[in-house]
Amino acid sequence: MNIVTPEATRLGWVGTGVMGSSMCAQLLAKGYPVTVSTRTRTKAAALLEAGATWADTPEEVASNSDVVFTMVGYPADVREVILGSQGLLSGARPGAVLVDMSTSEPALAVEIAERAETLGVHTLDAPVSGGDVGARNATLSIMVGGPREVFDAVRPGLDVMGATIVLQGDHGAGQHTKMMNQVLIASNMVGVCEALLYAYRANLDLESVLASVSGGAAGSWSLSNLAPRMIANNMAPGFYVNHFVKDMGIALAEAGRMQLSLPGLALANQLYVALQAQGGGANGTQSLIRALASLSGLDWERRSET
Amino acid sequence: MNIVTPEATRLGWVGTGVMGSSMCAQLLAKGYPVTVSTRTRTKAAALLEAGATWADTPEEVASNSDVVFTMVGYPADVREVILGSQGLLSGARPGAVLVDMSTSEPALAVEIAERAETLGVHTLDAPVSGGDVGARNATLSIMVGGPREVFDAVRPGLDVMGATIVLQGDHGAGQHTKMMNQVLIASNMVGVCEALLYAYRANLDLESVLASVSGGAAGSWSLSNLAPRMIANNMAPGFYVNHFVKDMGIALAEAGRMQLSLPGLALANQLYVALQAQGGGANGTQSLIRALASLSGLDWERRSET
Numbered sequence: 001m002n003i004v005t006p007e008a009t010r011l012g013w014v015g016t017g018v019m020g021s022s023m024c025a026q027l028l029a030k031g032y033p034v035t036v037s038t039r040t041r042t043k044a045a046a047l048l049e050a051g052a053t054w055a056d057t058p059e060e061v062a063s064n065s066d067v068v069f070t071m072v073g074y075p076a077d078v079r080e081v082i083l084g085s086q087g088l089l090s091g092a093r094p095g096a097v098l099v100d101m102s103t104s105e106p107a108l109a110v111e112i113a114e115r116a117e118t119l120g121v122h123t124l125d126a127p128v129s130g131g132d133v134g135a136r137n138a139t140l141s142i143m144v145g146g147p148r149e150v151f152d153a154v155r156p157g158l159d160v161m162g163a164t165i166v167l168q169g170d171h172g173a174g175q176h177t178k179m180m181n182q183v184l185i186a187s188n189m190v191g192v193c194e195a196l197l198y199a200y201r202a203n204l205d206l207e208s209v210l211a212s213v214s215g216g217a218a219g220s221w222s223l224s225n226l227a228p229r230m231i232a233n234n235m236a237p238g239f240y241v242n243h244f245v246k247d248m249g250i251a252l253a254e255a256g257r258m259q260l261s262l263p264g265l266a267l268a269n270q271l272y273v274a275l276q277a278q279g280g281g282a283n284g285t286q287s288l289i290r291a292l293a294s295l296s297g298l299d300w301e302r303r304s305e306t
Numbered sequence: 307m308n309i310v311t312p313e314a315t316r317l318g319w320v321g322t323g324v325m326g327s328s329m330c331a332q333l334l335a336k337g338y339p340v341t342v343s344t345r346t347r348t349k350a351a352a353l354l355e356a357g358a359t360w361a362d363t364p365e366e367v368a369s370n371s372d373v374v375f376t377m378v379g380y381p382a383d384v385r386e387v388i389l390g391s392q393g394l395l396s397g398a399r400p401g402a403v404l405v406d407m408s409t410s411e412p413a414l415a416v417e418i419a420e421r422a423e424t425l426g427v428h429t430l431d432a433p434v435s436g437g438d439v440g441a442r443n444a445t446l447s448i449m450v451g452g453p454r455e456v457f458d459a460v461r462p463g464l465d466v467m468g469a470t471i472v473l474q475g476d477h478g479a480g481q482h483t484k485m486m487n488q489v490l491i492a493s494n495m496v497g498v499c500e501a502l503l504y505a506y507r508a509n510l511d512l513e514s515v516l517a518s519v520s521g522g523a524a525g526s527w528s529l530s531n532l533a534p535r536m537i538a539n540n541m542a543p544g545f546y547v548n549h550f551v552k553d554m555g556i557a558l559a560e561a562g563r564m565q566l567s568l569p570g571l572a573l574a575n576q577l578y579v580a581l582q583a584q585g586g587g588a589n590g591t592q593s594l595i596r597a598l599a600s601l602s603g604l605d606w607e608r609r610s611e612t
Contacts, residue, residue: 106508129522143518166518168510176508177515183501184524190570191493195486198557201564202412202482204474209483212449212472216435217545218490220526239523251504258507261601263577264496267569295567 004067004157006031011157012065013037014058014081014088015102016044019128020071022135023101023161028052030160035064058082062091067154068098074246075104082112094120097154101142103127103243105250106172106179109145113171122150125171127178128162131238139163143181145173179251185222185285186248186268192222193289196230197296200303206231226286233301237284244285245272310373310463312337317463318371319343320364320387320394321408322350325434326377328441329407329467334358336466341370364388368397373460374404380552381410388418400426403460407448409433409549411556412478412485415451419477428456431477433484434468437544445469449487451479485557491528491591492554492574498528499595502536503602506609512537532592539607543590550591551578 004011009032013024016038028034028050036052037060038044048054055061058081062068068088070081078100082088088098098121100109109125116123124146134140140162144151151167158165168177195218199209207228214224229235248269255262274291275281293300310317315338319330322344334340334356342358343366344350354360361367364387368374374394376387384406388394394404404427406415415431422429430452440446446468450457457473464471474483501524505515513534520530535541554575561568580597581587599606 129519129524131523134522141518141522143515164518164521166514168514168518173508173510176505176510177518180501180505180508180510180515181519181522181524183504184497184519184526184529187497187500187570188494188524188526191490191497194493194568194570195489197566198489198561198564198568199482199486201566202479202486202560204479204482204486208472208474209449209486212447212470212474212483213435213487213490215470216440216447216487217437217527217531218435218487218494220490220494220528221523222526223490225523254508255504258504259602260503260507261598262500262504263573263598263601264493264500264570267573271569292568295569296565 004154006033009067009157010035010065012061012068013052014061014068014070015072016047017071017073018132019135021047022132023069023071023140024052025050026138026160027157032157035061037061057086058084058088059086059091062088062096063093066096067157068092068096069101070098071101073102073243075108075250078102078104078108083115089116089119089121092116092119092121095122097122097124097150099124099126099154101126101128103178103247104175106175106254109172109175113146122147123171124150124154125174126158127174129178129181130162135161143168143174143177145169145171145175176254179247179254182244182247182251183262183265187264188220188222189226189285189288190264190268190271190292192220192227193230193292196227196289197292197298229284229286230289230300235283235287235290237282239285240281241272241275241283241285241287242281245269245276245281248272310460312339315373316341316371318367318374319358320367320374321377322353323377323379324438325441327353328438329375329377329446330358331356332444332466333463338463341367343367363392364390364394365392365397368394368402369399372402373463374398374402375407376404377407379408379549381414381556384408384410384414389421395422395425395427398422398425398427401428403428403430403456405430405432405460407432407434409484409553410481412481412560415478415481419452428453429477430456430460431480432464433480435484435487436468441467449474449480449483451475451477451481482560485553485560488550488553488557489568489571493570494526494528495532495591495594496570496574496577496598498526498533499536499598502533502595503598503604535590535592536595536606541589541593541596543588545591546587547578547581547589547591547593548587551575551582551587554578
C-alpha cells in the first residue's frame with residue numbers, strides 16, 4: 001500500500017466549506033498535488049489559486065487520485081459524494097483510499113466500507129474536532145475508524161491536518177468517537193448557559209464570576225471560550241446550530257439503536273431544536289443561551305434594558 | 307478595622323471536616339493563634355496537636371477571637387453555629403468579623419449579616435471550590451460576598467487558604483457565585499457520564515476515546531479528573547453526593563425565587579436524588595454514572611461481565 005508522501009501520492013479533496021478549505025490548504029502547502037471538487041466551484045477558488053487542479057465531479061477526482069478526503073455537511077451529502085452515480089466509488093481504482101472526515105453516521109461508514117471493499121477500495125471514517133481555528137492551525141483532533149494498515153498508510157497526510165490523531169477501532173469507530181465528543185458538548189453547553197443566566201438573575205458581574213469559576217472543577221473549554229461570546233452577545237457561528245442538531249440527531253438515533261437512554265442529550269437537542277424553530281439555525285452553538293433565556297421570558301441580548 | 311496578621315489577630319475556627327481541617331491547618335502553619343471548636347472533639351485532635359486552643363462552644367470561640375471562620379455542612383448547621391443559643395453571635399464583640407466558608411443559602415448569608423450588624427459585628431460569605439486537594443495545597447477559589455473594607459481586612463487570612471480570591475458583591479454574592487459553580491458542574495457531569503456510557507455501548511476503548519476528546523472543545527475538569535475514576539469503578543468521595551444534592555437544592559430554590567427555569571439543573575438534581583434513593587449518598591459525585599446506567603438497565607461496575 002502507498003505511504004502518503006508529496007512525491008508518491010496524488011491526493012483528492014471533495015468539500016470546500018470553512019473546515020475543508022483550511023484542511024486542504026494545509027496539504028497543498030506541504031507540496032501534495034491535490035485534485036479538488038465541490039458543489040459550488042467559486043468556493044474552491046482560493047485552493048485552485050494555491051495550485052489545486054479542478055475536477056467537475058467526485059468521480060473525476062477519484063480517477064485522478066490515490067487517496068481522497070471528503071469533508072461535506074450531512075450524511076446525505078456523504079452518501080451522494082461517495083456512493084452516488086458520479087461519486088468517488090465510480091472513479092476509484094483498486095487500492096485507492098477514501099477518507100471521510102465529515103461528521104456522519106457510524107452505520108453509513110460501515111456501509112461505505114462494505115461497498116468499497118467489493119471494489120478493492122479502502123476506506124476510513126475520520127471526523128475531526130477543533131473547529132475553524134483547529135483547521136487553520138492544524139491542531140485538529142482526528143478520530144479514525146478502519147483497518148490499522150490503511151490508517152498507517154494515510155497517517156502522514158492526517159499529520160499535516162491535525163495534532164491528536166487516534167485510531168479508535170474498526171469502520172464507524174471514528175464516527176462513534178465524534179458522537180461521544182458531541183454528547184459531552186451538548187450537556188456542558190446547557191450548564192454554561194444556565195450558569196450565566198443564574199449569575200445574571202442574581203445580579204452578579206458576569207465577567208467577575210468567570211474569574212472565580214473557570215479555573216476549578218467547573219471549568220471547561222466551552223466556559224472559557226463560549227461564555228465570553230455569550231456575554232458579548234456575539235452569536236456568530238464558530239459551529240452552526242444546524243450542524244450540531246444534525247450531530248445530536250445521529251447520536252440519539254445510535255443511542256436508541258443501542259438501547260441507551262441519554263436524557264441530558266435529549267434535553268440539549270430539544271433546546272437546540274427550539275433555536276431552529278425560532279429561526280436561529282445559522283447562528284453559533286453559543287446562541288443556546290437565547291433558548292434557555294426564553295424559557296423564563298428573558299431576551300438575553302436585551303438584558304441590559306430590563 | 308484590624309488587618310489580619312499572625313501578630314495582631316486572634317483567629318477562631320468552627321467545623322473541622324475534611325475541608326475545614328486542612329484550611330485551618332494552613333493558618334496554624336503560618337503562625338496564627340487559632341481557637342477551634344467542632345461538634346466532635348476528636349475530629350480536631352490534629353489541629354490541637356498543631357497548636358490550636360480548644361473551645362467547647364462557638365460562643366466561646368467568638369469571645370476569644372477577632373476573626374472567626376466557619377466551615378460546616380448544611381445551612382441548618384450554619385444557622386446553629388452562628389445564630390444559635392451558644393452560637394458565634396452570642397460571643398462576638400463589636401468589630402469582630404465572621405467569615406462563613408460553608409456552601410450555604412444566599413438568603414441566610416443576608417440574614418446573618420443583618421443580625422450581626424445590629425451587634426456591630428461584620429460578616430462575609432466566602433464559600434470555596436477546589437475540593438480536598440485545593441484545601442491541602444491552598445489553591446482554593448474563594449468566592450466572597452460582603453463589604454469591600456471587611457474583605458480587605460481579612461484578605462491576608464484568605465490568601466493563606468486559597469489562590470483565586472474574588473469579592474463578587476455584597477452579602478450573599480459569594481454564595482450565589484458558588485451556586486453558579488455548581489450549576490456548571492451539574493450538567494457537565496451528566497454529559498461526562500452519558501458520553502462514557504455511549505462509548506461503552508459503541509464498543510469503544512474508554513481510555514483511548516478520552517485521548518481523542520479531552521484536549522478539545524469537549525474538554526473539562528470533570529472529564530479529565532472524574533471520568534478516569536468512573537472507568538476505574540472508583541466511587542470514593544472527593545465530593546459527596548449528599549452535599550451536592552444540598553447545593554443543587556439551594557440553587558433550584560434560588561432560581562425558583564428569581565423566576566428562572568433551569569431544566570438541565572433540574573434533571574441533574576433528579577438523577578443525583580436517584581443515587582441517594584439507591585443508598586449511594588455517601589459516594590463521590592462521579593457515581594452519577596451508576597444512575598444513568600441504571601436507566602438503561604446497565605450495572606456500570608459490572609459492565610465487563612456482560
